[in-house]
Amino acid sequence: MKLVRLKKERKEKHFIQKPTYPGGQNSLKKFITSQLKYPKEALKDKTEGTVFMRYDINYKGEVVDTHILSSLSKACDAEADRLVRLLKFEVPKTRKMKVLFHKKIQIHFKLPKPKKTTTSYQYTTTSTTTSKKEKSEIAPQTTYSYTIKINKQ
Numbered sequence: 379m380k381l382v383r384l385k386k387e388r389k390e391k392h393f394i395q396k397p398t399y400p401g402g403q404n405s406l407k408k409f410i411t412s413q414l415k416y417p418k419e420a421l422k423d424k425t426e427g428t429v430f431m432r433y434d435i436n437y438k439g440e441v442v443d444t445h446i447l448s449s450l451s452k453a454c455d456a457e458a459d460r461l462v463r464l465l466k467f468e469v470p471k472t473r474k475m476k477v478l479f480h481k482k483i484q485i486h487f488k489l490p491k492p493k494k495t496t497t498s499y500q501y502t503t504t505s506t507t508t509s510k511k512e513k514s515e516i517a518p519q520t521t522y523s524y525t526i527k528i529n530k531q
Contacts, residue, residue: 394475394477395469395470395471396479397435397439397467397468397469397470397479397481398467398468399465399467399468400466400467400468406465409464409465410461410485413461413464414457414461414485414487415457416457416487416489416490417451417453417454417456417457418453419451419452419453420450420451420453420454420487421489423451424489425450425451425453425454425487426487426488426489427450427454427486427487428448428450428484428485428486428487429446429448429449429450429454429455429458429484429485429487430446430447430448430482430483430484431444431445431446431447431458431459431462431482431483431484431485432444432445432447432480432481432482433445433462433465433480433481433482433483434478434479434480434481435467435469435478435479435480435481436476436478436479437469437475437476437477437478438469439466439467439468439469440466440467441462441463441464441465441467442478444459444462444463446458446459447482450487454485454487457485457487458485461485462483462485502521502522502523
C-alpha cells in the first residue's frame with residue numbers, strides 16, 4: 379500500500395496583487411527608451427536630468443493620473459507625462475474590487491552623443507617593373523592600396 383501526499387493549496391502572500399508591466403522591468407526600460415522623444419527646447423537649452431513622477435493605475439491596468447514630484451523643465455515634464463500615459467500594465471484579479479494603484483517612476487533625459495562622421499579616401503597606385511632581359515614579356519605589376527579615415531565630431 380502506497381501513501382499519496384496531497385499538496386496543499388498555496389495561499390497568496392498578499393491580499394491584493396500589484397500590477398506588473400508585461401515582460402518586467404527590462405521591457406519597461408526598453409519601451410521608455412524607444413518611445414522617448416527628446417524635446418526640442420531641452421535640446422536647444424542642453425537640459426539633462428531626471429523627472430520624478432507618481433502615477434495611478436486603475437483596475438484595468440491603464441494609467442489614469444500622473445503627478446510630477448520633481449520637475450526638470452516644462453518640455454521634459456510634458457514628455458515624461460506623455461510616456462507614462464502610454465504604459466499598460468497587467469493587473470491580477472482583485473476579488474471583485476476596483477483598486478487604484480500608485481507607483482513612482484524616474485524618466486531620465488540624457489543628451490544624445492554627437493555622431494562621429496568618418497570620411498575615407500582610397501588611393502591605389504600601380505607600378506610596372508620591367509627587366510632588361512624580358513622586354514618582350516609582360517612585366518609583373520605591383521599594386522599598393524591606401525585607405526585614410528578622418529573622424530570628425
